[in-house]
Amino acid sequence: xxxxxxxxxxxxxxxxxxxxxxxxxxxxxxxxxxxxxxxxxxxxxxxxxxxxxxxxxxxxxxxxxxxxxxxxxxxxxxxxxxxxxxxxxxxxxxxxxxxxxxxxxxxxx
Amino acid sequence: xxxxxxxxxxxxxxxxxxxxxxxxxxxxxxxxxxxxxxxxxxxxxxxxxxxxxxxxxxxxxxxxxxxxxxxxxxxxxxxxxxxxxxxxxxxxxxxxxxxxxxxxxxxxxxxxxx
Numbered sequence: 001x002x003x004x005x006x007x008x009x010x011x012x013x014x015x016x017x018x019x020x021x022x023x024x025x026x027x028x029x030x031x032x033x034x035x036x037x038x039x040x041x042x043x044x045x046x047x048x049x050x051x052x053x054x055x056x057x058x059x060x061x062x063x064x065x066x067x068x069x070x071x072x073x074x075x076x077x078x079x080x081x082x083x084x085x086x087x088x089x090x091x092x093x094x095x096x097x098x099x100x101x102x103x104x105x106x107x108x109x
Numbered sequence: 110x111x112x113x114x115x116x117x118x119x120x121x122x123x124x125x126x127x128x129x130x131x132x133x134x135x136x137x138x139x140x141x142x143x144x145x146x147x148x149x150x151x152x153x154x155x156x157x158x159x160x161x162x163x164x165x166x167x168x169x170x171x172x173x174x175x176x177x178x179x180x181x182x183x184x185x186x187x188x189x190x191x192x193x194x195x196x197x198x199x200x201x202x203x204x205x206x207x208x209x210x211x212x213x214x215x216x217x218x219x220x221x222x223x
Contacts, residue, residue, distance in 0.1 A: 002151070090212075096167070
């Protein structure tokens with residue numbers, strides 16, 4: 001059982017559609033991070049959310065941290081092919097970070 | 110432009126061979142990490158280092174060792190490669206306190222053990 005669960009595991013959509021992916025845990029986290037990993041590259045940090053209920057926007061991407069700090073969501077408006085990649089959530093655990101298994105998003109032109 | 114560089118993007122080795130994966134960062138970060146990435150399992154921490162010559166086991170250290178002789182360089186060693194070590198290996202670095210701040214990743218090294 002993973003400390004951080006992500007859903008869906010795979011998502012394939014057409015350009016222009018909206019989508020939401022989720023990161024859930026039974027544990028409380030002081031913060032959560034979202035990374036995007038494009039094919040053939042390492043993950044790159046998109047955002048860190050630190051306050052329960054917090055909403056952060058990054059152009060067409062909207063990130064929300066749950067009130068109880070056990071979950072987070074990422075909403076993409078009008079998805080583009082450049083959004084294709086693996087979306088990973090991560091949270092502090094002990095001395096380091098724990099990662100979820102990721103949501104693999106494919107946006108078709 | 111800050112950078113984490115991994116020495117090999119693709120490697121093919123035979124069972125029992127010794128494998129070195131090298132990682133260099135140019136950001137003067139104290140902390141460096143080695144992860145392996147497998148489909149459906151996310152990133153799992155193998156070893157990390159918070160200072161030169163210091164190393165700590167992560168979640169899956171068995172079959173691996175590491176070396177950090179200089180601040181900018183962190184090497185992962187597979188003493189005797191096995192087929193279950195076929196995976197993508199990611200090196201990362203971070204400044205400051207271990208479980209805060211941004212992780213900067215290299216492009217990854219895809220290892221196949223035959």
